[in-house]
Amino acid sequence: MAKKTKQVKVATAAKLPAGSVAAIPAGEPVVVAMGLGRNSVAMIVGWHAKGLQRPDAILFADTGSEKPETYAYLDILNAWLRKVGYPEVTVVKNTSPIAGDASLYDECVRKSVLPSLAYGGHSCSIKWKVEPQWKWCKERYGWSKPRGQDGRWSFAGPITKLIGYDAGPADARRVKNAANKWPPMHRYVFPLVEWGWDLAECVRQIELAGLPVPVKSACFMCPAMKKAEITELQSVHPVLFDKVIRMETRFKARTIKDHGALKSTKGNGRNFAWTDVAITNVEPVEISPCEEGFDIIGTDALMASVTVLKPAARFAALAALKEAA
Numbered sequence: 001m002a003k004k005t006k007q008v009k010v011a012t013a014a015k016l017p018a019g020s021v022a023a024i025p026a027g028e029p030v031v032v033a034m035g036l037g038r039n040s041v042a043m044i045v046g047w048h049a050k051g052l053q054r055p056d057a058i059l060f061a062d063t064g065s066e067k068p069e070t071y072a073y074l075d076i077l078n079a080w081l082r083k084v085g086y087p088e089v090t091v092v093k094n095t096s097p098i099a100g101d102a103s104l105y106d107e108c109v110r111k112s113v114l115p116s117l118a119y120g121g122h123s124c125s126i127k128w129k130v131e132p133q134w135k136w137c138k139e140r141y142g143w144s145k146p147r148g149q150d151g152r153w154s155f156a157g158p159i160t161k162l163i164g165y166d167a168g169p170a171d172a173r174r175v176k177n178a179a180n181k182w183p184p185m186h187r188y189v190f191p192l193v194e195w196g197w198d199l200a201e202c203v204r205q206i207e208l209a210g211l212p213v214p215v216k217s218a219c220f221m222c223p224a225m226k227k228a229e230i231t232e233l234q235s236v237h238p239v240l241f242d243k244v245i246r247m248e249t250r251f252k253a254r255t256i257k258d259h260g261a262l263k264s265t266k267g268n269g270r271n272f273a274w275t276d277v278a279i280t281n282v283e284p285v286e287i288s289p290c291e292e293g294f295d296i297i298g299t300d301a302l303m304a305s306v307t308v309l310k311p312a313a314r315f316a317a318l319a320a321l322k323e324a325a
Contacts, residue, residue, distance in 0.1 A: 019160055019187040021052065021194050028187070029056035029159045031137065034077075034089055036060055036070045037217025039171075040164035041077065042202030043191050045209045047162070048084050055086060055162070059136060062093045063128040064103025065219040068237065073214045080211060092132040104128050104219060108247050112254035118223040118270045134183045141185075158185040166192040166199055221247060223268050227277045230269075234279055241278075248274055 101107040116123040165171035221244040234241040267273025
C-alpha cells in the first residue's frame, strides 16, 4: 500500500547472518516459506530428493487474492507431502482485525488504492506475506517481548528459514536486497542459489518428481504482471480481471479528486493502466470441467465468487498422488 507499514522494533543481537544448507545447526527447526509457485515447489522437491533435514513446518501466507490455480495446487502439493512424509502446508493469513479486510484486494478497494508495488513499494508483501509468517513463528517457537523492556525479545531459539529465490540474475538481486532484513532469530537460507538452479531447472526438477508445474505465484492483481500476463488473466479469469479494473477505477477517481490528476502512477501497471491493455470482445479460454470431489474451496468471499475449473491433467496427477499416498 502507499501508506508505510509499521515496522516491529527488535534487538540487534537477535539478528542472525545468512546461513547455508550445509551449515544448519543440528536440531534447529527448519521452516519453509512456500509460495506454491515454481521456485518454492522446486525447492521442497529438491530438499527431499537430497535427503536433507525434514522441515518442521511449511508455511503459505495467503493474501486472500492468489490466483485460483495457486489455491488448486495446495491439494496437489499436500498429497505429495504426505506421500514423502513431510508436514502438510500450514496456511497463515493476516486477518486485519481492525479494518476487517479479508484480503489484500479488499484492502485496496476499501482504501481506493493499488497494491504498494504500483507505487514502487513493498508494504503489501510485508503485511500480507512476511508478518503472518513472523506471527506464526513467534507463537510456535515461544518468542515474546516482555513489557517494559524496550526492543528486547526473549527467544527459545533460532530457526532456519528456507527461501525460494533461484540462481537467476533477477533473484540474485533479491538475495542481495534481502541481506540482514529478515526477522530476528531467523537464519535465512537460499537452497536454489546454492544448488545453482535457475527457473528452467526448477521446472525440470518438478517434472522429474512427477508433479504438475504450478503457475507463477503472485496475486491476481499484481502490478508486476507483464502485459501478456494481463491479457491472459482477462481471457482465463474474466471475473478476476473485472475486479482489478474496478480497483484501478477507484484508485483513479480518488487520485484525481485528491490531486486533480494522476501522478507518476498511471494505473495498476505503475506507468500504465490495465484498462489500456484490455482486449475487447475477448473469448474465454475453455478449460476442462471440474470433476466431482475435486472442487476448489475458496479461502474468502472473493475467491468463493469465482468459478474455478481445473485442467484434466491436474486431476489425473492429484488422483494418482492420493492413491499412492
